[in-house]
Amino acid sequence: MTWLEDHPEVRTIRVAASDLNGIARGKRIPRRFAQKAMEDGTRFPLSVLSLDIWGEDIDDSPLVFESGDPDGICHPTERGYLPLPWLSAPTALLPMWMYREDGRPYDGDPRHALARVLSRFRARGLTPVVGTELEFYVIDDSGKELRVPPSPRSGKRRPGAEILSLRALDAFDIFFTEVYDGCEAMDIPAETAISEAGIGQFELNLSHVDDALKAADDAWLFKLLVRGVARSHGFAASFMAKPYEDYSGNGMHVHFSLLDQAGNNVFDDGTSRGTDLFRHAVAGCLAAMPASALIFAPHGNSYDRLVPEAHAPTGVCWGYENRTAAIRVPAGSPKARRIEHRVAGGDVNPYLMLASVLGAALVGIEDEMEPPEPITGNAYDQHLPQLPGTWAQAIDAFEESDIISRIFPEELVRNYVATKRQELHYFAELTDAEKVDLYLDTV
Missing domain, CATH: 3.30.590.10 (Glutamine synthetase/guanido kinase, catalytic domain)
Known part of the structure; x- marks a missing residue:
């Protein structure tokens, strides 16, 4: 029995990872797509974990125009789904961390830095x-x-x-x-x-x-x-x-x-x-x-x-x-x-x-x-x-x-x-x- 099956009231999911400033960067997805995010992950640009405090790209960053702003793959952490009780609509958060396309941990992810x-x-x-x-x-x-x-x-x-x-x-x-x-x-x-x-x-x-x-x-x-x-x-x-x-x-x-x-x-x-x-x-x-x-x-x-x-x-x-x-x-x-x-x-x-x-x-x-x-x-x-x-x-x-x-x-x-x-x-x-x-x- 999954957490979502135990919580049928949940209507939307947030998938999010921490950027370098500790700000949650992510997406809102309907409940029916939650299993896909859990099993396959979701794609974010690698650059999204290195935005400035205003949420802007870094000028001349090699992660943006120089490399074509490529995606990383965000997979769920071991934390799993968590409720967000301050929101009016029943909502769950699925914390993520970022990997490269070939499966290697992305070195620009602060959670991976601690894991290392x-x-x-x-x-x-x-x-x-x-x-x-x-x-x-x-x-x-x-x-x-x-x-x-x-x-x-x-x-x-x-x-x-x-x-x-x-x-x-x-x-x-x-x-x-x-x-x-x-x-x-x-x-x-x-x-x-x-x-x-x-x-x-x-x-x-x-x-x-x-x-x-x-x-x-x-x-x-x-x-x-x-x-x-x-x-x-x-x-x-x-x-x-x-x-x-x-x-x-x-x-x-x-x-x-x-x-x-x-x-x-x-x-x-x-x-x-x-x-x-x-x-x-x-x-x-x-x-x-x-x-x-x-x-x-x-x-x-x-x-x-x-x-x-x-x-x-x-x-x-x-x-x-x-x-x-x-x-x-x-x-x-x-x-x-x-x-x-x-x-x-x-x-x-x-x-x-x-x-x-x-x-x-x-x-x-x-x-x-x-x-x-x-x-x-x-x-x-x-x-x-x-x-x-x-x-x-x-x-x-x-x-x-x-x-x-x-x-x-x-x-x-x-x-x-x-x-x-x-x-x-x-x-x-x-x-x-x-x-x-x-x-x-x-x-």
């Missing part, structure tokens, strides 16, 4: 266990100024920022109930929700899973779900890195550990220090961090978040139980020893972000890198190597990095750099209001 990194872990007998934390704002964007929307429960606006406030959560209880119901229907392992430091800002944690592809899928689908449910209530939910100048930006933190073939955490040495392999992984993450900034801060607005004293890291460092550090080692039982990578904004592509973090850790393990001493105290007050301060600097660092070439295939690096250079060029022509409009719903 995971295959290298498997070759070493290691399995990453990954959990994510996603921050977002709920925003009334109906007027000239962004503001917190009225509560669906009371109809009142609560303009204050309240960290860990039950009142703030309860004000949007109807919205969060629908989000959690949607997560249940879409098999997204949503755990704790909290209110954060910004007005109308919240964070929701997704469970640790031993399948990093599923963790990336979960984060990608969660962003689609939250934005869709919010719009059904008449307001926006935005993962934009910095919607408000005077409040903290949105982050996407990732926690990870590694299991061996017996299921043991290879970061655990029975003490708070962690194993040598743990330290190698930390060192790899630090070594790749400046060059990976374009993955963690992919948009023009991203760099408004990466400023001192704004709850986002700016220095390349690590520390035990230190939230000012770029890499935090949480306290607790050594059996749960893990790394928290805190650099990425909420506007990232989850597939590229996890590929970058895990790929960097793997390089550190392969090269037996050693990290500097962990910091103590406030990272912002210390003289540390810094992340790129501008979008242009991040693009150059990504393109020129040897460590990035060990994580990502050449074609993806080329496509991503071309995409970001085009966006950088046209972003400079926008007004402040146009910049907000650009990112509020897209990322």
Whole structure:
């Protein structure tokens, strides 16, 4: 019995894949053609996964006029059909990823980039266990100024920022109930929700899973779900890195550990220090961090978040139980020893972000890198190597990095750099209001 046979109410299907910006690109098809898409896949131009943030082709891309804009074949991922509960008509999503005509994975597909990194872990007998934390704002964007929307429960606006406030959560209880119901229907392992430091800002944690592809899928689908449910209530939910100048930006933190073939955490040495392999992984993450900034801060607005004293890291460092550090080692039982990578904004592509973090850790393990001493105290007050301060600097660092070439295939690096250079060029022509409009719903 197929999922569709169990859901006769579904009338239309969306087939979609993630582009380099994490935007869902795809088609709407009638239900009667769903089986063909499931069995044979569907054709998209290879170039569609490398569109810019406006959905435009990249100027002078070899994927377009030079090669005749050829098709790739999109096949369903192992996720299968998923409901889209925020749409009024019963609809299912069939997530896809792209292959070339001859059956090879398309190197420009961000999901395949993560799969490549995971295959290298498997070759070493290691399995990453990954959990994510996603921050977002709920925003009334109906007027000239962004503001917190009225509560669906009371109809009142609560303009204050309240960290860990039950009142703030309860004000949007109807919205969060629908989000959690949607997560249940879409098999997204949503755990704790909290209110954060910004007005109308919240964070929701997704469970640790031993399948990093599923963790990336979960984060990608969660962003689609939250934005869709919010719009059904008449307001926006935005993962934009910095919607408000005077409040903290949105982050996407990732926690990870590694299991061996017996299921043991290879970061655990029975003490708070962690194993040598743990330290190698930390060192790899630090070594790749400046060059990976374009993955963690992919948009023009991203760099408004990466400023001192704004709850986002700016220095390349690590520390035990230190939230000012770029890499935090949480306290607790050594059996749960893990790394928290805190650099990425909420506007990232989850597939590229996890590929970058895990790929960097793997390089550190392969090269037996050693990290500097962990910091103590406030990272912002210390003289540390810094992340790129501008979008242009991040693009150059990504393109020129040897460590990035060990994580990502050449074609993806080329496509991503071309995409970001085009966006950088046209972003400079926008007004402040146009910049907000650009990112509020897209990322």
